[in-house]
Amino acid sequence: MSIGSCLRALKEAHFLVSIGETVGFADYTSFIATDKYLRENAEVVQNWTNAVHKSLRWTSSATSAVFAKAVEQFFPGVILVRLGAGADR
Numbered sequence: 405m406s407i408g409s410c411l412r413a414l415k416e417a418h419f420l421v422s423i424g425e426t427v428g429f430a431d432y433t434s435f436i437a438t439d440k441y442l443r444e445n446a447e448v449v450q451n452w453t454n455a456v457h458k459s460l461r462w463t464s465s466a467t468s469a470v471f472a473k474a475v476e477q478f479f480p481g482v483i484l485v486r487l488g489a490g491a492d493r
Contacts, residue, residue: 409490410482468492 411417435452442449463471472487479487 413486
């Protein structure tokens, strides 16, 4: 759950605009590598790509409760219901 989501849940911030509604679906995570790295580390790059793909498939099929339980250790102090709400967004 993002800081923004937590602040909104606490009524300390307000949602103004959705970038997705304005420009459509946008993937905001990116990975960068040089041509040289890609050439010299093809197996690492393929394994990384496979792992990202696997995690995206899992997150798109997991329920919000299962997702929240799986990531709760990385968000100390955030209650499961809020993590689940973040997954539902």
